[in-house]
Amino acid sequence: MDLIKNKASGTKVDEGKQPAHEQVYQTLRSQIMYGELVPGQPVTIQGLTDSLGVGMTPVREAIRRLISDGALVFQGNRRVSVPLLSNADVEQMIFARISIESELSRRATSAMKPADIDRLERIDQRLDQTITDGDVSGYLRLNHQFHETLYAYAHAPILNDLAERLWLRFGPSLRVVCGRFGTHSLPDRHKDIIAALRAQDAEKVAKATAQDIEQGMELMSDALIRA
Amino acid sequence: MDLIKNKASGTKVDEGKQPAHEQVYQTLRSQIMYGELVPGQPVTIQGLTDSLGVGMTPVREAIRRLISDGALVFQGNRRVSVPLLSNADVEQMIFARISIESELSRRATSAMKPADIDRLERIDQRLDQTITDGDVSGYLRLNHQFHETLYAYAHAPILNDLAERLWLRFGPSLRVVCGRFGTHSLPDRHKDIIAALRAQDAEKVAKATAQDIEQGMELMSDALIRA
DNA sequence: CAGCAAAAAATTTGATCATATTGTGATTGG
DNA sequence: CCAATCACAATATGATCAAATTTTTTGCTG
Numbered sequence: 040m041d042l043i044k045n046k047a048s049g050t051k052v053d054e055g056k057q058p059a060h061e062q063v064y065q066t067l068r069s070q071i072m073y074g075e076l077v078p079g080q081p082v083t084i085q086g087l088t089d090s091l092g093v094g095m096t097p098v099r100e101a102i103r104r105l106i107s108d109g110a111l112v113f114q115g116n117r118r119v120s121v122p123l124l125s126n127a128d129v130e131q132m133i134f135a136r137i138s139i140e141s142e143l144s145r146r147a148t149s150a151m152k153p154a155d156i157d158r159l160e161r162i163d164q165r166l167d168q169t170i171t172d173g174d175v176s177g178y179l180r181l182n183h184q185f186h187e188t189l190y191a192y193a194h195a196p197i198l199n200d201l202a203e204r205l206w207l208r209f210g211p212s213l214r215v216v217c218g219r220f221g222t223h224s225l226p227d228r229h230k231d232i233i234a235a236l237r238a239q240d241a242e243k244v245a246k247a248t249a250q251d252i253e254q255g256m257e258l259m260s261d262a263l264i265r266a
Numbered sequence: 267m268d269l270i271k272n273k274a275s276g277t278k279v280d281e282g283k284q285p286a287h288e289q290v291y292q293t294l295r296s297q298i299m300y301g302e303l304v305p306g307q308p309v310t311i312q313g314l315t316d317s318l319g320v321g322m323t324p325v326r327e328a329i330r331r332l333i334s335d336g337a338l339v340f341q342g343n344r345r346v347s348v349p350l351l352s353n354a355d356v357e358q359m360i361f362a363r364i365s366i367e368s369e370l371s372r373r374a375t376s377a378m379k380p381a382d383i384d385r386l387e388r389i390d391q392r393l394d395q396t397i398t399d400g401d402v403s404g405y406l407r408l409n410h411q412f413h414e415t416l417y418a419y420a421h422a423p424i425l426n427d428l429a430e431r432l433w434l435r436f437g438p439s440l441r442v443v444c445g446r447f448g449t450h451s452l453p454d455r456h457k458d459i460i461a462a463l464r465a466q467d468a469e470k471v472a473k474a475t476a477q478d479i480e481q482g483m484e485l486m487s488d489a490l491i492r493a
Numbered sequence: 494c495a496g497c498a499a500a501a502a503a504t505t506t507g508a509t510c511a512t513a514t515t516g517t518g519a520t521t522g523g
Numbered sequence: 524c525c526a527a528t529c530a531c532a533a534t535a536t537g538a539t540c541a542a543a544t545t546t547t548t549t550g551c552t553g
Contacts, residue, residue, distance in 0.1 A: 058533090058534065058535090059534080059535070060330070060534080060535090083505090083506065083507090084506075084507065084508095085505080085506060085507080086506095093535080093536090094534095094535050094536045094537075095507090095508095095535095095536080095537090096323060096326070096534075096535055096536075097534080097535070099323070099327055099507090099508085100326055100327055100330045101330075103287070103327045103328075103330050103331045103334075104330045104331065104333070104334040106331070107330075107331040107334035107335055108334055109424075109427065116542090116543070116544090117506075117507055117508085117542075117543080118506090118507095118543095127421075127422075128423075128424055131422050131423075131424040131425050132424060134369060134425070135365075135366065135424065135425060135428060138362075138365040138366065138369075139362065139365065142361060142365075194354075195354075195358050196355075196358075197336075197355055197358040197359060197362065197435070198358050198361070198362060200336065201362060201428055201431070204428070204431075208424070285507090285508065285509090286508075286509070287508080287509090310532075310533090311532075311533065311534095312531090312532060312533085320509085320510095321508095321509055321510045321511080322509095322510080322511095322533090322534095323508075323509055323510070324508080324509070324510095326533090326534090343516095343517065343518085344516080344517070344532075344533055344534085
């Protein structure tokens with residue numbers, strides 16, 4: 040009786056102790072974060088109830104959460120869609136990301152032991168592989184994982200939450216950039232970050248993080264102008 | 267933006283315009299922001315359906331949004347409550363608020379015309395009245411209105427959104443501080459902000475904003491230690 | 494008669510509610 | 524003190540109603 044026919048997206052929504060609305064949220068969140076939904080694409084409740092095989096209440100709750108996250112936008116007449124970023128939006132995000140995420144990096148530095156830094160480096164190596172392979176989906180996932188892993192050591196849940204919120208907002212647009220330019224032109228200050236972590240130089244870590252963010256976001260800004 | 271056409275007769279307020287879940291959200295948000303709910307207080311769905319007179323679906327959606335906002339917290343076993351802040355939380359909020367809101371102030375400076383600054387000053391005068399009256403609720407509302415009005419001139423919706431999110435989080439705890447110490451010891455760098463705005467000195471505006479934030483938040487931090 | 498525009502019907506989607514089901518905490522008997 | 528049971532609150536579904544968009548029909552003009 041638990042068998043739920045899953046239509047499109049390969050993520051199953053059955054099995055697990057978690058309530059359905061939580062699972063729907065995580066599924067959609069992941070799809071948005073890693074650019075499986077195109078900016079501007081409309082999102083309908085009934086479409087999701089069909090494709091995910093759950094009732095409308097869990098879907099509605101998940102959508103409300105995502106709207107609150109800024110991962111989806113309410114288009115006025117009861118329509119919901121994936122956000123399209125303006126240049127002004129990107130500019131504000133650059134400021135906010137640098138402010139918050141540099142601080143997260145700074146705080147993470149002293150908490151990281153050599154083994155932790157090794158773990159981060161292994162993620163970065165896998166990340167390099169996705170770049171040479173031109174694997175956009177893999178790149179988006181591992182790039183996020185790199186930053187997420189680093190920031191976790193800051194033990195600052197509120198700052199982390201603010202950062203996550205920003206990542207959700209630019210996820211779909213970042214995917215578009217990668218689709219346009221490929222993965223080869225993508226920035227990677229991760230080597231600098233790792234080196235500075237090894238040197239226990241918090242300011243250098245923060246600086247390298249800021250540069251990584253700025254490069255990535257400005258690439259996105261450039262791509263938006265052309266779109 | 268669509269203009270709403272007025273019905274010719276009876277200008278009775280059209281409450282049915284907004285969907286119920288939106289109204290529930292706004293009601294709860296206001297109650298949380300202005301401290302009508304005590305930190306740690308449990309929030310139940312059924313209690314709200316009874317007291318607000320709506321079905322559970324709108325209530326559920328509103329609660330999910332507020333959890334995503336950080337205005338409510340999910341306590342694991344299906345329990346939802348108003349957040350209790352730790353000292354670490356407050357410390358992170360001080361950093362985030364100063365980063366974001368100083369920048370909002372900085373950006374607002376050049377956009378404000380003398381008449382706009384007058385409007386801000388009138389809000390501050392009413393705020394002073396609430397302080398001398400010991401009117402805690404009025405203080406919380408007008409203090410928020412002062413900052414909200416100022417930040418609106420920055421025309422930076424994403425930064426604004428981050429700031430609002432932070433205000434929602436500390437709202438209930440701020441109320442507790444006021445209840446403990448009264449309104450007389452509350453910080454007010456608003457005069458400095460207004461003076462700097464008149465001088466068109468963006469850096470001074472940002473600095474005064476940072477001081478206003480820091481004083482208020484550290485008062486809160488002190489109160490939390492004793493609690 | 495053709496083409497455009499406006500109006501009306503139909504379909505799609507969203508909002509709300511009532512109800513069934515499931516899981517959690519409390520209580521009471523062993 | 525532990526465990527089986529009970530009561531209640533939360534989760535989830537489908538039905539129902541309302542709103543909006545799309546499609547079809549109709550009427551008018553050139």
